[in-house]
Amino acid sequence: MTSLRVVWGGFRFHVKTLTLSNFFLLTTFLLPAIFASIAFFLVEAGGRPGTLLYTALGAGMMGVWSSTLFGSGGAIQWQRYQGTLELLVATPSPFLLVLLPITLASATVGAYSLGMTLVFGRVVFGVPLDLAHPVALVVAIPAMVIGLGFLGLLLATTFVLYRYANALSNLLEYPVWLVTGLLVPVSLLPVWVEPISWVLAPTWGVRAIRESALGGHPWSSIGMCLVLAALYFVLASFFLRVFERLARGRATLSLS
Amino acid sequence: MAVIEAVELRRTYRTSTGIFRRRAVDVEAVRGVSFEVGKGELFGLLGPNGAGKTTTIKMLITLLLPTSGTARVLGLDVVAEPREVRRRIGYVFGGDKGLYERLSALDNLRYFAELYSVPPRLQRKRIADLLELVGLTGRENERVEGYSRGMRQRLHIARGLIHDPEVVFLDEPTIGVDPVGARELRATIASLVAQGKTVLLTTHYMFEADSLCDRIAVIAHGRIVAEGTPGELKAQVADRTVVEIEAFDLAEDGIARVRGVPGVESVSVDERDGRHVLLVQSPRGLELTQPLLAALDGTSVGRVAAREPTLEDAYVALVGGDEGAR
Numbered sequence: 053m054t055s056l057r058v059v060w061g062g063f064r065f066h067v068k069t070l071t072l073s074n075f076f077l078l079t080t081f082l083l084p085a086i087f088a089s090i091a092f093f094l095v096e097a098g099g100r101p102g103t104l105l106y107t108a109l110g111a112g113m114m115g116v117w118s119s120t121l122f123g124s125g126g127a128i129q130w131q132r133y134q135g136t137l138e139l140l141v142a143t144p145s146p147f148l149l150v151l152l153p154i155t156l157a158s159a160t161v162g163a164y165s166l167g168m169t170l171v172f173g174r175v176v177f178g179v180p181l182d183l184a185h186p187v188a189l190v191v192a193i194p195a196m197v198i199g200l201g202f203l204g205l206l207l208a209t210t211f212v213l214y215r216y217a218n219a220l221s222n223l224l225e226y227p228v229w230l231v232t233g234l235l236v237p238v239s240l241l242p243v244w245v246e247p248i249s250w251v252l253a254p255t256w257g258v259r260a261i262r263e264s265a266l267g268g269h270p271w272s273s274i275g276m277c278l279v280l281a282a283l284y285f286v287l288a289s290f291f292l293r294v295f296e297r298l299a300r301g302r303a304t305l306s307l308s
Numbered sequence: 309m310a311v312i313e314a315v316e317l318r319r320t321y322r323t324s325t326g327i328f329r330r331r332a333v334d335v336e337a338v339r340g341v342s343f344e345v346g347k348g349e350l351f352g353l354l355g356p357n358g359a360g361k362t363t364t365i366k367m368l369i370t371l372l373l374p375t376s377g378t379a380r381v382l383g384l385d386v387v388a389e390p391r392e393v394r395r396r397i398g399y400v401f402g403g404d405k406g407l408y409e410r411l412s413a414l415d416n417l418r419y420f421a422e423l424y425s426v427p428p429r430l431q432r433k434r435i436a437d438l439l440e441l442v443g444l445t446g447r448e449n450e451r452v453e454g455y456s457r458g459m460r461q462r463l464h465i466a467r468g469l470i471h472d473p474e475v476v477f478l479d480e481p482t483i484g485v486d487p488v489g490a491r492e493l494r495a496t497i498a499s500l501v502a503q504g505k506t507v508l509l510t511t512h513y514m515f516e517a518d519s520l521c522d523r524i525a526v527i528a529h530g531r532i533v534a535e536g537t538p539g540e541l542k543a544q545v546a547d548r549t550v551v552e553i554e555a556f557d558l559a560e561d562g563i564a565r566v567r568g569v570p571g572v573e574s575v576s577v578d579e580r581d582g583r584h585v586l587l588v589q590s591p592r593g594l595e596l597t598q599p600l601l602a603a604l605d606g607t608s609v610g611r612v613a614a615r616e617p618t619l620e621d622a623y624v625a626l627v628g629g630d631e632g633a634r
Contacts, residue, residue: 054425058422062423065419065422068415134405134408134409135406136408142371144391145423300372300373
């Protein structure tokens, strides 16, 4: 119960913090509109109007991933910079439960961009918003947020120890867009890419959302998002225990 | 039983130099510090920048692992039982950082109340009481980014007390705060001890240590060079006289010549409003005014006065004369 309160209280706090950040909101609302425009023009040029919603959802998910990556990578560095990282570590709450709300909040605020892309697509490009399984979509979006938020948690654990690891997060943006099928279907990519896509939550998140919106069987993809989230949590828990002790040993908590 | 107990604490940092041929360098920040703080005591750790105060405090609050030695807080080992220690201590540091600026004081306090598992039924009253204690009642809904330095520091203290800790660590809490704000903060710190809390305070403001602390340990170059009540420390220089010389264009060679005057025990220089004030300690009864002025030949000299030594002079004597302790 106490752990739930720590996560829920932290989640509300960090969603509020991010929502008040102009920079974060700019990347959440403006970038998806740019991605969506480019994707729509490409699809139109290809003469396949039937895939407009498919494209819109992919473009929206690109924004969610960027936000998660930026939020998770920046979270630790930003806490370090503003002098709160040490204070957070100094609390008796397990640091995993302190960190999780930050990455979940990043993924949640990133989900704004999904909504933004759909509204933008509807208004500017007339994308039809006929949903095949509206109920499944209501479940798929939180499942996707949880999958991405926990993947962000796994990434963020390394940033506790390595001060400049968040620079890596920039490198992960485009490859993940490509590998997880946000830009083009994974089936169009080389065969060896497929196993990589299976262990990345955005693959199942975008599938769950597309299958909910366009038709198909979204529940297995929703389930995969949650299974991967559990796997990421176990790995993050292990890494964080090791990295937190190493950070106390190497004195990297307060260095900005 | 001591509430805080440090035994031969050491901490070495490993840094590296060079770009292509990187070479590891070990820096000893704390070199065998031992002290005890009793229940309800306000203990001061006094020392110049880089003396090892903050490193010592960070080992005690479980943020840093000691390279060797042991430390216990309320009988709990800071390395083996960090979570239990964290539950019972509060930590406040000075400066602008450590707050969520875009959010209000209330948001900041509520967040830390959750992290410290303060029961929901207690949170509202605890936060109201703390806002009252630090004088922020009525301003709690404003964003922290609009707060003055003093208000931020008071909010830091409220945050550090949110879980009603038995032991409070204050790391230079008044640094950069204006005189009126610093005086209010000192009153707040004094009230913590009146409530029965044990406080470890680090500072490099002598008057602050003098007015607040029951006992003081002076730390320099990672070692404790003296420990006692403010009165006991002052007594260490009771046999000295301090000559203050105001100088306007003081150069390094002038200071070196003053140091060379026979009978001079220690020399320090204060900068006050664009001028320098030389503080020269010498044995009581030894008249050095003329030799000192002769050593400063060529320097514009203003007011010259002799006075009794203060705690600050004791500190200068201890810190300035600790080279042998290295």
